[in-house]
Amino acid sequence: MSGEIQLSRRRFLKFASCAAGGLIIGVSTASALERPAPVALLGDAWSQLGPYLRIAADGRIFIGVRDPDNGEGTSTSLARLIADELDADWSRVIVEPLGLGVEAGNGEPRWTYGRQHSGDADSIPAAWADLRQAGALARWLIFQAAARRLGVPAEQIHGANGMAIAADGRRLAYGDLASAAAALQAPTTAPPVKTADHYTLIGQGVGDVNARDIVTGQLKYAIDQTLGDTIVAVLARCPYPGGTLDTADREAAKRVSGVYDVIDIGPETGQQPGYTPQAPGLAVLAKDTWSALQGRAALKATWKPGAFVETGTGALEQQALAMFDNETVVPSTARDDGDVAAARKKAARALEATYFQPWVAHATAEPPNCLVRLDPDTSVTVIAATQAPRQAYAVVQRLTGFTPEQIDIRVPRGGGGFGRRLHHDQVAEAMLIALAKKPDEIRNRTIRVMWTRDDDLTHDFYRPMAVHRINASIDAKKRVVGWHQRMASPSIQKGRGVPDERLWQSEMMPDALPAGLVPNFRSDWYPLESQMLRGEWRGSPHVTPTFATESFIDEIAHSLKANPLDYRLSLLGEGRQLPYNGRGGPIDTARLANVLRLAAERIDWSRWLRSENGLGIACAYVWGAYIAHAVEVIPTTDGVDVTRVVCAVDVGRPINPTGLQGQIAGATMDALSTALNLAITVKDGQVQQRTLRDYPLANSAQMPNEVEVFIVPSTAEPTGASVMGVPSAAPALANAVFRATAVRVRRLPLLRELARLR
Amino acid sequence: MAQQGPNAPVPVPTADAHQPAPRPVREGIDLVVNDKRYRHTGDASMPLLWYLRDELRLTGAKYGCDSGECGFCTVLVDGKAVQACATKMEKLAGKRVTTVEGLADGQGNLHPVQQAWITEDATLCGYCQPGQLMAAVDLLARQKNPSDADIDKITNLCRCGSYGPIRKAIKRAAAAMKDAKA
Numbered sequence: 001m002s003g004e005i006q007l008s009r010r011r012f013l014k015f016a017s018c019a020a021g022g023l024i025i026g027v028s029t030a031s032a033l034e035r036p037a038p039v040a041l042l043g044d045a046w047s048q049l050g051p052y053l054r055i056a057a058d059g060r061i062f063i064g065v066r067d068p069d070n071g072e073g074t075s076t077s078l079a080r081l082i083a084d085e086l087d088a089d090w091s092r093v094i095v096e097p098l099g100l101g102v103e104a105g106n107g108e109p110r111w112t113y114g115r116q117h118s119g120d121a122d123s124i125p126a127a128w129a130d131l132r133q134a135g136a137l138a139r140w141l142i143f144q145a146a147a148r149r150l151g152v153p154a155e156q157i158h159g160a161n162g163m164a165i166a167a168d169g170r171r172l173a174y175g176d177l178a179s180a181a182a183a184l185q186a187p188t189t190a191p192p193v194k195t196a197d198h199y200t201l202i203g204q205g206v207g208d209v210n211a212r213d214i215v216t217g218q219l220k221y222a223i224d225q226t227l228g229d230t231i232v233a234v235l236a237r238c239p240y241p242g243g244t245l246d247t248a249d250r251e252a253a254k255r256v257s258g259v260y261d262v263i264d265i266g267p268e269t270g271q272q273p274g275y276t277p278q279a280p281g282l283a284v285l286a287k288d289t290w291s292a293l294q295g296r297a298a299l300k301a302t303w304k305p306g307a308f309v310e311t312g313t314g315a316l317e318q319q320a321l322a323m324f325d326n327e328t329v330v331p332s333t334a335r336d337d338g339d340v341a342a343a344r345k346k347a348a349r350a351l352e353a354t355y356f357q358p359w360v361a362h363a364t365a366e367p368p369n370c371l372v373r374l375d376p377d378t379s380v381t382v383i384a385a386t387q388a389p390r391q392a393y394a395v396v397q398r399l400t401g402f403t404p405e406q407i408d409i410r411v412p413r414g415g416g417g418f419g420r421r422l423h424h425d426q427v428a429e430a431m432l433i434a435l436a437k438k439p440d441e442i443r444n445r446t447i448r449v450m451w452t453r454d455d456d457l458t459h460d461f462y463r464p465m466a467v468h469r470i471n472a473s474i475d476a477k478k479r480v481v482g483w484h485q486r487m488a489s490p491s492i493q494k495g496r497g498v499p500d501e502r503l504w505q506s507e508m509m510p511d512a513l514p515a516g517l518v519p520n521f522r523s524d525w526y527p528l529e530s531q532m533l534r535g536e537w538r539g540s541p542h543v544t545p546t547f548a549t550e551s552f553i554d555e556i557a558h559s560l561k562a563n564p565l566d567y568r569l570s571l572l573g574e575g576r577q578l579p580y581n582g583r584g585g586p587i588d589t590a591r592l593a594n595v596l597r598l599a600a601e602r603i604d605w606s607r608w609l610r611s612e613n614g615l616g617i618a619c620a621y622v623w624g625a626y627i628a629h630a631v632e633v634i635p636t637t638d639g640v641d642v643t644r645v646v647c648a649v650d651v652g653r654p655i656n657p658t659g660l661q662g663q664i665a666g667a668t669m670d671a672l673s674t675a676l677n678l679a680i681t682v683k684d685g686q687v688q689q690r691t692l693r694d695y696p697l698a699n700s701a702q703m704p705n706e707v708e709v710f711i712v713p714s715t716a717e718p719t720g721a722s723v724m725g726v727p728s729a730a731p732a733l734a735n736a737v738f739r740a741t742a743v744r745v746r747r748l749p750l751l752r753e754l755a756r757l758r
Numbered sequence: 759m760a761q762q763g764p765n766a767p768v769p770v771p772t773a774d775a776h777q778p779a780p781r782p783v784r785e786g787i788d789l790v791v792n793d794k795r796y797r798h799t800g801d802a803s804m805p806l807l808w809y810l811r812d813e814l815r816l817t818g819a820k821y822g823c824d825s826g827e828c829g830f831c832t833v834l835v836d837g838k839a840v841q842a843c844a845t846k847m848e849k850l851a852g853k854r855v856t857t858v859e860g861l862a863d864g865q866g867n868l869h870p871v872q873q874a875w876i877t878e879d880a881t882l883c884g885y886c887q888p889g890q891l892m893a894a895v896d897l898l899a900r901q902k903n904p905s906d907a908d909i910d911k912i913t914n915l916c917r918c919g920s921y922g923p924i925r926k927a928i929k930r931a932a933a934a935m936k937d938a939k940a
Binding site for chain 1 (some may be wrong): 789801804805808811812813815816817818819820821822823824825827828830857858859861862868871872875876877879881882883884885886887888890906909910911912913914915916917918919920922923924925926
């Protein structure tokens, strides 16, 4: 009653029947000899099927989604890929998030669902490569079963809306065929996936599968969940990177009604950031959140800075400029074409500009939190929003020493990720508290570690501040013949076991445009030293470099008295493929020119010269996607109003255009909000922003009424969506501000700098 | 956070909010949440948010900050939008609180605002949306036909930047509510 097809050495397509009558399908990376371990959704049938679907006898189709969804829309889009392949009736599809799939291998954990990751917008490209096969196998089996029952060849069966239909019009519901399908022999090879002309759901927009649960308040984020008798831990953490506890009144905290205990928690030596608590701290354990918060206040904890007192952003900027000006400092060179120095000597004119971008925070809507239920001898259950469940597992496994069978990591939908949830310091905190010696009355109670917004803003893994300097050499024919880009930043990878010569790789993309368009091109990176913890932030290696590059291209166009759109198109030149060392390459310059033209057309770029409003444009190539933003601003007495934003995007074949539009519009708003107003600053060795007044995310009134998103129809391989709308939005804004005010803003956040310069 | 114990919410026997309250068994703050009566006997300075989330286990109102800036915890008190994180229990004696869980009717029929949110696909991560919905219900109670400027008076944050679809959903809900009345 089961079968499997080997897809590759370690990957199998599997199917089985389930007790209630139905068909279960999965793609697995496990071997054929595995023990059954029931999963709630599968009842008593097989598990470890990987990204799977189950067709129930009543016609409902359950689809498990392997990648975490922190708002990227993968619960919907990954399920659509499988459902389309199966010609399922979408209204009968029920989507369930898969927890982490892990089992014991030969001394190593074996990931039974394959990849489970949400970051770098790579869920869709990965799913495109393998998830459709699960749907194709189910369709093949269902059609075989239908053919037998109807007495016709399987080739004459086709599917639509959950029905198998014969050439003569007779039809059978998938649910009625599921049990018979599960009893069939497996095909000898994996059935081929559909050709594009047969897609029914792919390319058709559909809303969020969780929308009803969200708007009725029924969707349970990690922060909303409990497991039995749950107590709350709120931590007071050292605000100084590398600092220590000075004084705290533990007894005062314990006297607060509802407080059970105060426990010391801190980073473990030898562990990388993101796998251990960030800072020394005191965990106040209480019966509920309010009691824990009051207990924390009663601690009146004071802290001492470490030996290295974190300097402010200004001092880091000075470090950067000193290195740029010091020819004896040897940078990491990411790319070096031709000879930029020689080009500079021969240039008819040279341009230089330096751009300053601050530290920024993730400020996820749902702050970090983690629920842990530990039975010290037998098992642990962890519920956490995470973008990287395997890393959460690594923390839990290390701290408990448990086997994979004893560790249950559940990954509910998360309230925003943006890279913050690639780190699991909050999981380590919760595990350490669960393992710590505690009073009898709370021993073995479920622990919720709860972060306040203050905790979140002051203990993030920040996107590094960055200084970019670009020198361009322009010949007598107004062609850019040399481009030397220098970036300085504290690397995200520093302290994570990455050798110094590769620290630049988290900061920039080596082949980012205009590499390949300028004959003499060089891009260098310089390390800045900082104790601030840092991390990925929504496409970060594309974000600060694109602001510098796309601002500077506008500056060149201005100096040449050229229209910035025409200038960009001429720089891109004839449509061709540029080699690109990284996901999504090569770069097709024609596709980039196309989105530029489309964005320009939609915002009516012909007004550019005469309009009193400022129009700005910028474009980016981001992991296989081509994006252009066009922005219109009106100067006001205290800054600018962003009145219109257009975004043209080519992400290859759009899987769910509705979700794609939401992602692009949302990322655009995020980028504008960040560029206009947001900065994390350090003073006296600690982060100054403690509330959303200090870190003022834009509200509706501060944003344009909508982001007009135009999706280029494409049959190219699909890319992701969640970060693509970020990089080109801020430079398009700054370019529009320049048109409107004649002030070139080279320092973010923009409104503060604009006020200073005007 | 335990469901049982001395500080657990004290449910009042009748679910009908319009009946007179029974004789108090303990001193406390009597309030109505989603048409059910409750008596809070704990700390009167506790913010409503923690009472809803930790004691009543109504988790629709979300935590996002501690001083009313984000709006994720927006609920209605006597029909008006307030931030539950910045509203102490002591202010709520005799008040009627509505959370997102109380928007749909007893048969599960969605409020027009909820339906409009689904139709416009206004959710991204979704975390702020219960608060957005409550702010919209409050606005539509005051402004049957809200302009963009009226909508801009809602200061609730959406970290994912779904402001465009939210704006459309509010307008759609306004139209639906007008049609329902006509």
